[in-house]
Every structure is written in structure tokens, then in C-alpha cells.
Amino acid sequence: MHMTTNSSLILPFNKIAIIIVAMLMSFWLAACSVTPLSTPAVEPEQTSSTVANNESDPLSYQACVYPPDEMVQACNKKGGAFSQQGMLGCYQCVLSYTDAEKTCxxxxxxxxxxxxxxxFIESGAKNQSGQCASDSSPFGCYQTIEKGVAQPAICVD
Incomplete structure (x- = not known):
């Protein structure tokens, strides 16, 4: 009696597992290098009164340390709140939208x-409608609709 093993299946699986682990580690290491800005960035569309008041844009803050009080206050003024987002739990100002669940x-x-x-539906499907997002968090799995056409689904960790 001759017994055979499926060792030919083990080698490709091991290679795939190593590639997946290497990709996850590279994403994790890249995300760990995120640090808050030491001085707020001034975007061209900011008005002179905003710059004169020395307010910084809370939406630009994405770091794994809790933001300074002035950033928290600026986020609150825009109707948002800082919360830990994504797999790393870094802080981000998340805005709530008043048109949540509106058909679009x-x-x-x-x-x-x-x-x-x-x-999720096939990417490229036409005559589609969806609902407006409830907040500005980019994390999770979702599929957007643009000009009535379903876009590819995406998962952001």
C-alpha cells in the first residue's frame, strides 16, 4: 500500500501566510511612525481670521497620543469629537453628519x-443609490456610490 501526502499544498500555503504577515507588519510599522504636527499646518483655503485666531485644523490631527486641548475644542466647534480609530487606536477628529441616511x-x-x-454589489453596476454616511470616520468596510455607479468595496483598518 502506497501512501501519499499533500506536501505540495503546504509549501504554497506557507508562502502565502508569510507574505500576508509581512504585509501586515509593514502597514503596522508605517502607522507607528505617525506623530502629531509640532505646529499646525495652514491650508491655503483658511481665512485670515482663522489664522489670526491661531486655530488649527483638528481634522489634520491623527496621532496615537491624545490631542492638545485647543485641538479638542476646535474639533468640538466643528461638531466632532476625538475618538480612537482603526486597529492602532490612534486619535482622530470624527465629525457627525446631519444628513446621515439621506438617499444619495x-x-x-x-x-x-x-x-x-x-x-456589496458588483463594482461598476449602474443606477445605484445609497445613503449618506453618518460620520467622517474612514474605517470599516464599505462601498461608495459615485454618479450612480457602484465603486469597488474597501476595508480600512
Whole structure:
């Protein structure tokens, strides 16, 4: 009686597992290098009164240490709140949108993104509608609708 093993299946699986682990480690290491800005960045569209008041944009703050009080206050003024986001739990100002769950066919119909609300559908499907996102968090799995066309689904950790 001759017994055979499936060692030919083990080698490709090990290679795939090593590649996946290497990719996850590179993403993790890249995210660990994120540090808060020492001075707030001034974007071109800011008005002179905003710059004169020395307010910084809380939406630009993404770091794994809790933001300074002035950033928290600026985020609150915009209707947001700092919370830990993503797998690393770094802090980000997340805005709540007042048009959440409004029917849409494009992100221009919303304060945020127009997202598919049901099961993911084939990318490129036309005549689709979704609902406006409830907040500005980029994390999670979702599929956007742009100009009535389903975009590829994405998962952001």
C-alpha cells in the first residue's frame, strides 16, 4: 500500500501566510511612525481670521497620543469629537453628519460619502443609490456610490 501526502499544498500555503504577515507588519510599522504636527499646518483655503485666531485644523490631527486641548475644542466647534480609530487606536477628529441616511447617488449629495447600504454589489453596476454616511470616520468596510455607479468595496483598518 502506497501512501501519499499533500506536501505540495503546504509549501504554497506557507508562502502565502508569510507574505500576508509581512504585509501586515509593514502597514503596522508605517502607522507607528505617525506623530502629531509640532505646529499646525495652514491650508491655503483658511481665512485670515482663522489664522489670526491661531486655530488649527483638528481634522489634520491623527496621532496615537491624545490631542492638545485647543485641538479638542476646535474639533468640538466643528461638531466632532476625538475618538480612537482603526486597529492602532490612534486619535482622530470624527465629525457627525446631519444628513446621515439621506438617499444619495453621489458623494456630492452628502456632507460625507454616499455609501451602499446593503450587501456589496458588483463594482461598476449602474443606477445605484445609497445613503449618506453618518460620520467622517474612514474605517470599516464599505462601498461608495459615485454618479450612480457602484465603486469597488474597501476595508480600512
Amino acid at each position: 447617488q453621489d458623494s456630492t449629495d452628502c456632507q460625507g460619502k454616499c455609501k451602499n447600504t446593503g450587501e
